[in-house]
Amino acid sequence: MSDNEKISIAALISVILRRKLGRTIDVQWLAKDATYAREIIKLSRAQNLDDLTGYANKLETLIFGVTAAVTKPAVEVNRNFADTKLADEEEEIDETKIDVSKYIGHLR
Numbered sequence: 001m002s003d004n005e006k007i008s009i010a011a012l013i014s015v016i017l018r019r020k021l022g023r024t025i026d027v028q029w030l031a032k033d034a035t036y037a038r039e040i041i042k043l044s045r046a047q048n049l050d051d052l053t054g055y056a057n058k059l060e061t062l063i064f065g066v067t068a069a070v071t072k073p074a075v076e077v078n079r080n081f082a083d084t085k086l087a088d089e090e091e092e093i094d095e096t097k098i099d100v101s102k103y104i105g106h107l108r
Helices: 003-021 027-032 034-046 050-064
Strands: none
Touching: 003 027, 003 034, 003 050, 027 034, 034 050
16 A cells, blocks of 8 residues: 555546546645545545546545445336337438538538
């Protein structure tokens, strides 16, 4: 559990948080301070992003040695099949509604 691994995972978490949430964090402090790490791990898991949750679990394992049992919520199954379409069903295209003047017929 070298500091390089902790900083590497912390940097990945930082990039995702900055891009998705606009949130900046202190990577060095995250790798060294357990209290700050717990809060950032909790924040990361609350976002429900698979990659962010995975990095949070890995960081928790590197810092604390164990990963909390975090399970994803069960997916609801849609029992009302009358409203759903099968993937191989194709919708009919109404050719009278297509504006063919916007197509030039070849690549530019």
